[in-house]
Amino acid sequence: MNIPQTIRERRTIRKFNTTPVAPELVVSLLNDAVNLYEDKGTCRWRCLYAGTPESRHRLVESMMTKMKENRFVKLMPSKMIDFFIKRVTEIPAHLIFIAESASDRRQSDENYAAVCSVMQNFQLLGWECGLGALWDTDPMFQNESFLTEIGLQEGERFAGILHIGYYDKAPRARRRTPAEQKWTAIGEGGKADVLQSARVRVSTQSILEVLNDAVWAPNDGLREPWRFIYVSGSEAAGKLLDSYGNTSSSFLLIVAEHEEDPHKQEEDYAAICCLIQNVQLLVKSRPWYARRSIPEWIYDLDQCKVFGIQPEERIVAVLELGENDRSLQSESSPPPLLNITHL
Numbered sequence: 114m115n116i117p118q119t120i121r122e123r124r125t126i127r128k129f130n131t132t133p134v135a136p137e138l139v140v141s142l143l144n145d146a147v148n149l150y151e152d153k154g155t156c157r158w159r160c161l162y163a164g165t166p167e168s169r170h171r172l173v174e175s176m177m178t179k180m181k182e183n184r185f186v187k188l189m190p191s192k193m194i195d196f197f198i199k200r201v202t203e204i205p206a207h208l209i210f211i212a213e214s215a216s217d218r219r220q221s222d223e224n225y226a227a228v229c230s231v232m233q234n235f236q237l238l239g240w241e242c243g244l245g246a247l248w249d250t251d252p253m254f255q256n257e258s259f260l261t262e263i264g265l266q267e268g269e270r271f272a273g274i275l276h277i278g279y280y281d282k283a284p285r286a287r288r289r290t291p292a293e294q295k296w297t298a299i300g301e302g303g304k305a306d307v308l309q310s311a312r313v314r315v316s317t318q319s320i321l322e323v324l325n326d327a328v329w330a331p332n333d334g335l336r337e338p339w340r341f342i343y344v345s346g347s348e349a350a351g352k353l354l355d356s357y358g359n360t361s362s363s364f365l366l367i368v369a370e371h372e373e374d375p376h377k378q379e380e381d382y383a384a385i386c387c388l389i390q391n392v393q394l395l396v397k398s399r400p401w402y403a404r405r406s407i408p409e410w411i412y413d414l415d416q417c418k419v420f421g422i423q424p425e426e427r428i429v430a431v432l433e434l435g436e437n438d439r440s441l442q443s444e445s446s447p448p449p450l451l452n453i454t455h456l
């Protein structure tokens with residue numbers, strides 16, 4: 114896969130044609146998507162597949178229950194509702210993604226980040242095969258009949274549905290904000306151009322190049338809800354270095370910007386997970402690494418303040434950046450089993 118090109122060219126597809134999608138292809142892409150995710154084995158999520166006419170019809174029925182209660186929908190001519198039902202029922206396949214519950218917030222976020230990253234990998238791999246997808250988180254899914262249909266358990270997080278199918282025409286791309294405009298540097302990275310220094314091994318230019326591809330992540334309403342804080346060679350970086358024990362690293366904090374609405378907050382978090390996954394894929398062809406972590410301290414507002422994080426913002430993940438070094442590369446763990454059931 115030409116990773117930068119696929120990341121930039123992938124588009125959200127909202128109009129599918131009627132060409133059937135082979136279930137074997139979906140499972141194979143899903144397996145590949147899981148394998149592309151670095152943190153194998155530790156994260157828990159599950160997925161439901163609706164690919165038969167019966168399961169697709171049931172899914173649409175459960176989606177519609179709440180919608181039909183809406184007073185505006187009640188005023189709609191039944192022909193219009195039938196048209197909507199027909200349109201959704203005709204989509205060849207749906208994958209519903211659910212992050213398993215966890216006892217603490219950090220692990221719960223790990224699970225959610227994993228499922229979102231796999232969804233992004235799936236979209237990219239599908240795009241390579243001519244398969245389009247729409248990541249759908251419409252509030253209508255927050256209804257009892259739908260949640261019962263998918264068997265959502267207490268504490269589980271519904272990450273979204275990927276509607277999947279082939280398409281005749283991809284929509285035009287809408288521009289992204291350059292990463293430079295979302296960038297704050299603390300420490301040596303604040304200088305005009307940092308190429309090599311004792312501590313900062315990865316140039317800001319190289320990181321920005323990667324970010325400018327990564328920002329082509331899907332994100333609802335094109336809110337681009339992220340900003341980046343680059344930390345290197347300063348007291349603040351020292352604090353981070355202590356916890357990582359590697360003196361040649363710099364760090365990129367990926368921050369979710371303020372959002373009032375809890376539903377949008379969840380979507381924004383998911384979009385940022387996609388962006389981070391893009392970074393992980395993009396650095397594979399670079400002579401440096403970006404090791405993702407969700408450390409405990411990011412849940413402590415006082416510790417976040419040191420890096421200029423506002424009370425209504427949150428750090429989604431910390432990327433430790435450094436030159437590739439075999440001795441630091443983690444051992445690869447076996448791929449996890451795919452937890453996919455048919456609806």
Ligand SMILES: Cc1cc2nc3c(=O)[nH]c(=O)nc-3n(C[C@H](O)[C@H](O)[C@H](O)COP(=O)(O)O)c2cc1C
Binds near residue numbers: 123247332383
């Ligand atoms: C978490 C998440 C939720 C989304 N929810 C919806 C949705 O409910 N409806 C929709 O039409 N698009 C949804 N999208 C797709 C975005 O609208 C789309 O990514 C954005 O318009 C940018 O277009 P692109 O993906 O073609 O670059 C969602 C994307 C993400 C990542």
